[in-house]
């Protein structure tokens with residue numbers, strides 16, 4: 001388990017109130033959110049039946065927003081929860097991997113303080129022809145209510161540590177150019193831009209970044 005500093009909106013400090021999208025302090029609109037820091041305990045956990053309630057609660061929130069959950073593992077059928085967990089375990093061991101897919105490890109990010117799952121991560125153990133073109137080794141998504149608190153930056157760091165354990169020295173990540181938050185998350189974790197390509201399905205520009213896990217994590 002790791003401890004990190006979480007940045008949150010300073011809504012409780014004396015004289016500061018959240019008004020619409022602005023903070024008001026002594027009658028002044030502060031255009032930038034004031035930030036305060038608090039400690040959080042965050043860990044990547046393997047999918048497990050014991051997190052069923054928290055997992056369904058996260059998915060429910062996602063569905064309520066109408067946004068497609070990411071990464072793809074969040075679309076797995078959970079009606080037989082144990083079967084879904086077993087499927088993820090099998091995929092991590094290279095068992096019953098569907099055509100066109102590669103072995104992958106799935107984790108959920110669990111915040112001990114709130115008792116919530118805040119994110120899912122899918123680590124592809126190697127790249128096939130399709131993955132190397134655009135989306136690379138790691139997919140992640142933070143549940144809507146937990147964004148802009150620094151989670152993605154921390155979780156990508158934890159995922160890179162998993163990659164290192166899996167002896168993946170160089171990791172490819174792809175994100176839409178318009179996805180500023182994801183690009184910043186990758187850059188803050190040592191991402192080096194390789195190039196920009198057009199994704200065939202959407203016609204959108206995707207940025208491809210490499211991260212060298214050895215040099216980043218041995219610092």
Ligand SMILES: CC(C)(COP(=O)(O)OP(=O)(O)OC[C@H]1O[C@@H](n2cnc3c(N)ncnc32)[C@H](O)[C@@H]1OP(=O)(O)O)[C@@H](O)C(=O)NCCC(=O)NCCS
Pocket residue numbers: 070140141142143146147148149150151152153154174175176179180181182184185
């Ligand atoms: C992209 C995503 C993972 C970012 O998660 P997050 O927890 O909000 O990110 P963080 O809080 O760690 O912020 C990372 C950086 O992005 C910035 N950022 C976050 N949301 C932003 C937004 N909507 N617009 C602009 N910048 C944003 C943060 O300020 C931070 O940069 P800073 O340190 O310079 O201030 C999250 O928005 C998400 O899950 N989106 C949907 C799924 C997705 O896009 N997954 C990635 C696929 S490549």
